[in-house]
Amino acid sequence: MTLTRASVVIVSRGRPETLALCLAGVARLRNAEYEVIVVADSKGIEAAQALPFSTHLKLVRFDRANISEARNLGVAEAAGDVVAFIDDDAVPEPRWLEHLVRPFEDARVAATGGFVRGRNGISFQWKARVVDATGRAYPARVDEERPTVLIPPQGRAVKTEGTNMAVRRDLLAGMGGFDPAYRFFLDETDLNMRLANAGHATAVVPMAEVHHAYAPSVRRTADRAVTDLHEIGASKMVFLRKHCPDQALWPGLIDEMRRAEKRRLLQQMVDGRAEPRDVRITLAGFDAGVEEGRTRPVVPAVPIPAPPRGFQPFPSRATGTVETLAGRIWSRGRLQREAARRAEYGTTVSVYVFSHTALYHSVRFLPNGVWYQRGGLWGRSEREDPVWQWWRFSNRVKRESGRSAHCR
Structure with missing residues (x-):
């Protein structure tokens, strides 16, 4: 278990429903000492206040369309040793923060970034990447079973995703946080370049996983059609x-x-x-x-002062064991009810429901704290899997639960 305290910052604007789901996931993080800071518009604040654990949240009201300013307000409230960031349309795996924070035990590491899964909960949106001075990103080869500490050559930086990254609080605050000239897009990449130019190392942490849904916004529709560039x-x-x-x-x-x-x-x-x-x-x-x-004005960064409040530990709802339930499609109702009951008592529970088909698999996190995977017994889950493959039921359960064991 890591001894590093983390401040988890979530910025939200115009998406109270996804914010509530994100917070439900953050509320069930395992093996980490953390506080939760929500920077949101009025509807987002109301959604957070409606949750049963709202008194344990640090809430900051903010309603301008500038993600850098919003994140900096979160940093200003952060009293942890590191500040971790996740988007309001993402959900972390239960051990996300444990993995993301652990590399900071190495004094060389200034920042960390994990892998991001897409809407089906299985395929990856982003893995390891580096970025150059033009903003182009390139895949990076790393060990996918343990953290890799990277110090890129001059003119390049390790790219972290804003929905899955962490930075030492004192360093981030001293640098002035994120540049408000980036109201959206390349805000974290600019920070990556500034860290690299100062000679700092970044750790890529594959097992620190979040699921990112690409929820609708003022810039894209529900079917992910871009409307504003x-x-x-x-x-x-x-x-x-x-x-x-x-x-x-x-x-x-x-x-x-x-x-x-x-x-x-x-x-x-x-x-x-x-x-x-x-x-x-x-x-x-x-x-x-x-x-x-x-x-557009680019002004010199101003250091962010010490937080006005002390560290506010969040009492994780994941207080029990890690368990798996599995069955055929006709038993899904019973399995979901039993999983919800166990989650209510602090269990980290995953449900696997298979039909006798070759349907593709999907994974989603339910508001009641249950991880739910469904698909055909002989269908594809990983992108590189065959479209159809024969499986015994017990072997398929073992394979699918094993795939997520490192992060739950």
């Missing part, structure tokens, strides 16, 4: 101004990004998720954002 363009331009001194490269880099976004928008149109006019309007927003980014 203004801040993407603005942040890209700010990033180039700060980290890419060769201005001759800027036009080509902006054009490269614009073409990539256009391809994505055209694919949305082909898929029936956008109209032709939407492509034109959204790209115009990108262009306007780039122009604004050329002159």
Whole structure:
């Protein structure tokens, strides 16, 4: 068990339902000493206050569309040794924080970042990546069973995802936190570059996993169709101004990004998720954002002061054992009821329900604290699995529960 105290910061705006689910997951973290800080708009604060453990939360009301400012307010309240970040549309695995914080026992480590699973709860959105001074990200090879401490070469940084990262509190506060010039997008990447330029190491922690749903926002619809690229363009331009001194490269880099976004928008149109006019309007927003980014003020960072309140330990609801329930599709109701009963008493419980089909698998976290996986007994779970494969029921349960054993 780690001895490092962590402050978990969650920023939320316009998504009270997903915030409540995120908090339900954070409330069941295992093997970690932590406090929870929520920076949210009025509806988000109300959603947090409606939860049974609301008195154990540090709540900060904030309603501007600037994720960097919001995160800095969270850092200002953080009294832990490290500050961990997770998005309001994500849910952590029970041992997420335990794994994410442990590498800080190495004095060289300034920051950590974990792996991110996507909407089906199985496939990965992001693993290990590095980023260069142009903002381009590249896959990095790391050991996927233990933390890897990296000090990248000059001009590169280890990229951490804003929904799954942690930084030493004193270092982050001394650097002024996140740059408010990034209202959305590349905010954590800018921090990664600043850390790397100062010679700090970052640990990639594969077993620190979160599930990220890409919930609807003012920039995308429920089916993940992009509707607004203004801040993407603005942040890209700010990033180039700060980290890419060769201005001759800027036009080509902006054009490269614009073409990539256009391809994505055209694919949305082909898929029936956008109209032709939407492509034109959204790209115009990108262009306007780039122009604004050329002159958006970038002011010197101001250190964030010590928190006004002391560390407020959160009493995790995961106070019991780790258990697995499994059965065929016709027993799912009974299994879910039994799992909910056990979760109520502090058990970390996973339910596996298989049909006699080859349906693909999915994993989701339920508001009552249960991890629920369903799919065909002979269907695919991991992306590289065959579409159909023969399994005995007991072997399939063993395989699927073993896949998540390290993080639950």
